Amino acid sequence: MATAAVLERETYLNASYGLKSWLLTKDHKRIAILYFITISIFFAIGGTFAGLIRLELLTPQADLVSSETYNKLFTMHGVIMVFFFLIPSIPATLGNFFLPIMIGARDLAFPRINLLSWYLLILGGVLAIYAMVAGGVDTGWTFYTPYSTSYANTYVIATALGIFVAGFSSILTGLNFVVTVHRMRAPGMTWFRMPLFVWAHYATSLIQILGTPVLAVTLVLILCERTLHIGIFDPALGGDPILFQHMFWFYSHPAVYIMVLPGMGVISEIVSTYSRKPVYGYAFVAFSSLAIAVVGFLVWGHHLYVSGQSLYAGLVFSFLSYFVAIPSAVKVFNWTATLYKGSISYDTPMLYAFGFIGLFTVGGLTGLFVASLGLDVHVTDTYFVIAHFHYVMVGGTIMAYLGGVHYWWPKMTGRMYPEHFARLSAVVVFIGFNLTFFPQFILGYQGMPRRYHVYPPEYQVLHVLSTAGATVLAVGYIMPLIYLIWSLKYGPVAGKNPWGATGLEWSIPSPPPTHNFDRIPVVMHEAYDYSAVPREVEVG
Amino acid sequence: MDSQIQQSHVHPSDLHQGEAHHLETLALREQFDTEAQQKDASTLGMWVFLITEVMFFGGMFLGYTLYRSNYADTWALASRSLNLPIGATNTCVLLFSSFTMAMAVRAGQLGKKKAVILFLILTMLFGLAFLGIKGYEWTQKFEEHHVPALANFHLEGTQLQGQAKLFFSFYFAMTGLHALHMVVGVGIVLFIIFQTMRNKYSPKYYTPIDIAGLYWHFVDVVWIFLFPLFYLIDRHP
Amino acid sequence: MNEHPHQDPEHAEHIDSVKTYAVILVALLCLTILTAFVATIDLGPLNIIVALSIAVAKMLLVVLVFMHVRFSTRLTRVVLVGGLLWLAILLLFAFTDFNTRGLLGVPGK
């Protein structure tokens, strides 16, 4: 990398060279970079599918692709985006890179397992892509039985195996993080001095550990059922298809929090840095992450209100669903309160953070609609739900991911990106996103069901708006790709701490050396103690 | 890559060996400060992994519980078709293997290399014996036409073949998954035997033996539950 | 640094005696024979309870002694109990559905 020429110091980037030194690395930072490249590719694939879906929906008739193809498109969009992009997105990249540094460790507890996780993700991805290339899969990312086990004629087995393998990648990452947070903290780094980013990842890891195995066994049963027809989910033999939905959502609902909690961690860091204030209510934000992780496991049945689940189970799950709203609301209120009387600068990451707070608020509040038993009957399985979870996943997670990438880019690469382009892209993403997904709330409320290839003409206007928004959104995503790569070579050299931020990662050089710290630091300050940060002017 | 930047400036308040990196050994990987820290991390990691295993089997337990309560009579009938003496014997074989495993770990703690190898070989043999007996039971099931995926499936004494099929589906899925874990366990034990012979372990560093032990005992515990669930509940005529 | 491992006083190595292990093995074998025997007598619903109680007892013996949880850190115990709690959540909440179906007398509710 070009940085080597400028910086004579040894960094994790120039410590050794060659493809092999990357593919066999045990350095959490290099593995994070491997993940960056991998998930960017998956994002591009998933995004292409999304683009094709939006293009097809421009008109009510089927004119771009056939029904079979359309069904494969939305399935593969979901599978790739959920299992191969969103789940690993922040934890495996930013988390992998910064979690050990933030707690003052040389590496994760199990570097080899960390590398293994990456290879598992690759293996899972290869299986999923094989399924795509061989002919695709059309069950929806939810694999509802008995369609997926007895009726679909597509590559269900390869896809399910791919997700199964990628699931282990996720489990091992979570395991690594939990052990690292428990056992690798530097002297003085008590639990309540940890950055909120670490808290969020800790909570995320708990979900990965406790939830993912259930998905794995569910997929195993799907594979058995599909190959052997032994009746586990087949009503003809006495099986119960709703059992599958319970097992699937036991993982897949908490999985939503695997995706969004790390984003919340990123936002906590960004909001604090660019207001130059500690996060308001630190302990509440920290514990709200744990509360979300725990309560998130008790609410999966709200995906099943109209599935034939018993009314009483619906009541229980609806009641508990509202409990998740509280810690989420607490976080939003605390971030907003952090701004109060702060010293706020509008750097790119902060713009993304503003976007996150706004969009997550909309996503969260519409969550109240779908958690309500009475309203959900109307809006479930419509575009309302699509819009709701895209506000959380795209408006939440991806905004936070982009914000985090911009925030830590100087630390990871040692280079600054062009600020003006970056701000522009943040604004373009925000506008494009809202234009894409806000009309879908209205569509859903008007009754447009999801996963429809052709649709009644009265919905067309809103679909056109949405597709137009998707175009803007795509531009917003491509811009950072270009200028970030450009900045690797031409960006101004970043100093140690360009933002005047707190946190151990800003106390070491950019990019960090292989072993992170010359000397394991002794932590003497609370998190976000800005009085402890030297107010130096950074020179490249 | 070990460029030696260091030690001249160790902070007085720093309780740790805070230098950048130390020479890496098996007992002390470079990311850890002390051997105790590494051992603790490894043990914790194994326990967390075992929890994921609990949840993994947990999904199957959920399905089992649902259908057992829905189809109690047929499932009781089906469980009577399993061979109780063989099941109980197999349980004992596995308990013996757990005992020898615990003894192997103990020998590891004391640094008795020969005893470690002996007990590990015994553990492996008990494990293989378990798998052999299990294999015998499965062949019997084939002969009795109790294999749900086959066209000739039939359980005598009931018209509810679908429900009976479900029982054997879960029987094969859960015991099969357990057996798979046993096979992996035997592989791990074999590896540890090999490493012990190469003098990799000492009383200061026997973590892999310890962790392999945890795994082995866990697989044992799973069987401790599978045994009553399939062989015992509603067994009485 | 409240719970850093090598400052944990509880961490001192503990080695069980051969006798302990042997006693546990014998207890486990006896429980196995007992549970197999009890299964052949009709106790009504008690059969399930006995079978599972014995299984839990056996699990505790293995976990506490063979797996050294007796001497392990508090964290290990929390991990263990947490895992079992989550298994309970999975079973319990799934059964809020299965066990209340049909209570309303409307098919499918």
Add this chain to the structure above:
Amino acid sequence: MLAVSIFFTVLIFGAVFYFAIKYRRRSDDELPGGGHTGLALEVVWSVIPFGLTMIMFGWGASIFFKESVPPDDAMNIYVVGKQWMWKLQHQEGQREINELHIPINRPIRLTMTSEDVIHSFYVPDFRTKQDVVPGRYTTTWFTATKPGKYHLFCAEYCGTKHSGMIGWVYAMRPEDYQEWLAGSPTGSMADRGARLFDDLACANCHHADGSGRCPTLVGLFGSTVRLAGGGAVKADEAYIRESILNPPAKIVAGYQPLMPTFQGLVTEEGVVELIEYIKSLNAKPGLEQTGQPAVPGAGAGSQPGNQ
């Protein structure tokens, strides 16, 4: 609820904008005072939203409860979902595919099942949606209030032509509905059920007076059946369906498991016709031996007409 959401959206957006502008960084080295945690504030913004969500929960739950329990006087319509069409049957015997004609101002109760995968019966304008699950019945109900033509969708992804599994619901004034019914006279569902009952020779065992080898079906529907081996079950649609397709699953106390399964011999539509027939026996006992067609509209709770 929308109001609450808009209020909070505006509150958060407003506060973020206001603070962002008011407290923008004015100089590079300013250091704002450290924030602290206001316990009172944290409690306030936890408890107030919690109270609001509980109101939402109660409201949503009570609507859901009402949506779940059909009124007794509802008109029965049977729905069978199949890749990729809706098959509907009126008690009066009319069969429709992807179209449903109903009278307005009359609660309509749908008893639904699927022949293959999970579907979902969705009429956006009636705010009704219920998954249609193979192997069991699910129920939903609604009352149309305005005559018109309404979308009927399948809302649960069911395969290639999922988006083609759509249709129309025609809500008609009662007199128009009567006219529509009269326009295509057929035997009632109970009639067809009676014929099926004959064809399958059910009456060989199920005698009306209970003298046969199998229990009588007169007065069965809605009653509580004691089962062999203890326990009891309410004889509803689900029970009758199971007893036809998988007879040994629940044996009536005092009888032998003699009945063969009719899985594969009767379609899901046939099963609901048999159910209608068995229901009709409650009103007109003694018909099942003769197999004589029941009078249209004789079934329980099936009095069509003006209200």
